[in-house]
Amino acid sequence: MPSMVEDAGPRTNFTIEPDVLPNQVLAGSRLSYYIAISLVLFCIWFFQPSKQKCGVSAPFYKASRLKWMFSADTLVKDSYSKFRDRVYQIKTTEGVRTIIPASLVGELKGLPEDTLSARTAVREAMLSEYTSLCAGAHTDTLSLLLKSKMTGQLARMTPQLKEELEHILATEFPDCEEWAPFKVQPFMIRTVARLSGRVFVGPTLNRVEEWMDVSINFAITAFIAVIKLQFFPPWMRPAAQYLVSELGTIQKDLAKAEAMLTPIINERLRDSETPGYEKPDDYVQWLSDALPEDQKKDYYIQAKLQLLLSAASIHTTGNLTTDCIYDLAVHQDMQEILREEAREVFSDDEAWARKDSMGRLKKLDSFIKESQRLSGNVTSFIRKVMKPIDLSDGTHLPAGTDLLAPMAGIAVDERYYSDPNVFDGLRFYKQCQHQQKQREQQQQSASASSSGDEASVSNGRHHFTSIGNTNMNFGLGKHACPGRFFAGCEIKLVLALLLLRYDIRLKDGETRPAPNMFMMTKSPSMTAEIMFRRRTD
Numbered sequence: 001m002p003s004m005v006e007d008a009g010p011r012t013n014f015t016i017e018p019d020v021l022p023n024q025v026l027a028g029s030r031l032s033y034y035i036a037i038s039l040v041l042f043c044i045w046f047f048q049p050s051k052q053k054c055g056v057s058a059p060f061y062k063a064s065r066l067k068w069m070f071s072a073d074t075l076v077k078d079s080y081s082k083f084r085d086r087v088y089q090i091k092t093t094e095g096v097r098t099i100i101p102a103s104l105v106g107e108l109k110g111l112p113e114d115t116l117s118a119r120t121a122v123r124e125a126m127l128s129e130y131t132s133l134c135a136g137a138h139t140d141t142l143s144l145l146l147k148s149k150m151t152g153q154l155a156r157m158t159p160q161l162k163e164e165l166e167h168i169l170a171t172e173f174p175d176c177e178e179w180a181p182f183k184v185q186p187f188m189i190r191t192v193a194r195l196s197g198r199v200f201v202g203p204t205l206n207r208v209e210e211w212m213d214v215s216i217n218f219a220i221t222a223f224i225a226v227i228k229l230q231f232f233p234p235w236m237r238p239a240a241q242y243l244v245s246e247l248g249t250i251q252k253d254l255a256k257a258e259a260m261l262t263p264i265i266n267e268r269l270r271d272s273e274t275p276g277y278e279k280p281d282d283y284v285q286w287l288s289d290a291l292p293e294d295q296k297k298d299y300y301i302q303a304k305l306q307l308l309l310s311a312a313s314i315h316t317t318g319n320l321t322t323d324c325i326y327d328l329a330v331h332q333d334m335q336e337i338l339r340e341e342a343r344e345v346f347s348d349d350e351a352w353a354r355k356d357s358m359g360r361l362k363k364l365d366s367f368i369k370e371s372q373r374l375s376g377n378v379t380s381f382i383r384k385v386m387k388p389i390d391l392s393d394g395t396h397l398p399a400g401t402d403l404l405a406p407m408a409g410i411a412v413d414e415r416y417y418s419d420p421n422v423f424d425g426l427r428f429y430k431q432c433q434h435q436q437k438q439r440e441q442q443q444q445s446a447s448a449s450s451s452g453d454e455a456s457v458s459n460g461r462h463h464f465t466s467i468g469n470t471n472m473n474f475g476l477g478k479h480a481c482p483g484r485f486f487a488g489c490e491i492k493l494v495l496a497l498l499l500l501r502y503d504i505r506l507k508d509g510e511t512r513p514a515p516n517m518f519m520m521t522k523s524p525s526m527t528a529e530i531m532f533r534r535r536t537d
């Protein structure tokens, strides 16, 4: 057997942890059939030469495609430390990807969609023509509604979220009167599904198990469908799609969601005729109001947008919350610091609804951002070049080039983060304080305030929701995540409440649960247990 590693980079032993692959990949009555067909296709796919010639004037980092599949984190870090500020290319399972460093991504982030497309890149990555993972003409609606109805207005939602959180803690979190182990990841996914559901579909449907099930599993099913389809060369996919059972599940889930939403939409349309009717304040309503008259009864598109919204928000937010708990369990000293801050902010019950409360949790904000820095995305800024682009370093990017930014490498670049491999929960808090001082000094000095680096001092770039060329966990530019403010609010709420009520630690003799890596997706262990004990104060 020829060596699978073509060259370069430290070699990795590929062992697959039992919880690396979602259970659904491994289960099912047709398992042996899948294994047989997958093996044959894997051989065809693995040994076929990469035919993609896109003419990017940048060197290749050579590494096995297996490494991309199971160890993309290490691959991106290794290749980044070799090239750092240079553009380079990697052959991945999905084709050639051109990697854009932080120093050049600024030249691209403002380009229009017809020159550099996020939509096309995501549509292709999701194999939307088979998976239906695309909102079509309504793609912008999804983001615009989040921006106009949520961002900046989150305080209005926190009392409902707090109520929902109390309910799920009361019904699904153990008593923990003594130290007790608890599996965090599945709980966090359910919690975020319920909290988000409260704002997406309202207080009745969000607690219905069937809705929870569909909204949580839609993203997982789609992920598995994409992976299976990727094993087939593009020319085989029109026929191969019939072998991927998850594509059928996606359609069934869409139908279930449609059936659950239809009576709610109809009831609201009926009630809106009644004088004095007070409209509910949730995504179902915002969407219904935004749709043109002839589409208000298009239940299918409304169901689809809801499931796409769930897919974008539940696992991303739930997994980051889980990572934060793992980091809190390791960094015991941070718990009292953050608890103290939460006690100050939530000194009375009304504080949960106060407009500025979440913003005052500055140390917690820093802690979450630091967790995300070290556990966040492997890559970001997924884009497709639609018209040729020339970068200032002389790199030519022809139409058809697929871009990525090497987030895993940037996140541990010592030029951007001092002691980058050390977890410092107050890293961004200290930077914010420093920034604040600079701002005050600038205000005092008229000459200083009229000169120089004003923008960098005043834009709060160390906050959890800030984005920048070296900070792309929420993407960059026009398509940067519009849900990040809501995500921050949910995560702070969950962590603050848990910190106020529980002590948290690792199980005896254990270290921080290792993340799972599969196909560029890094996620916290789904099976790890963390110890909780209810506080008596």
Ligand code: HEM
Pocket (backbone or CB within 6 Å): 118, 142, 143, 146, 309, 312, 313, 314, 316, 317, 320, 380, 381, 382, 472, 473, 474, 475, 476, 477, 478, 479, 480, 481, 482, 483, 484, 486, 487
């Ligand atoms: C920690 C949680 C989250 C992370 C890490 C995350 C990350 C991202 C990233 C990396 C992108 C791509 C941005 C780009 O390409 O420039 C994105 C897009 C998006 N996210 Fe999030 N997200 C999170 C939570 C949420 C939530 C809670 C929502 C909804 C409430 C949401 C809705 C969206 C939507 C609709 C887009 C597509 C934006 C567009 O293409 O214009 N996300 N997110």
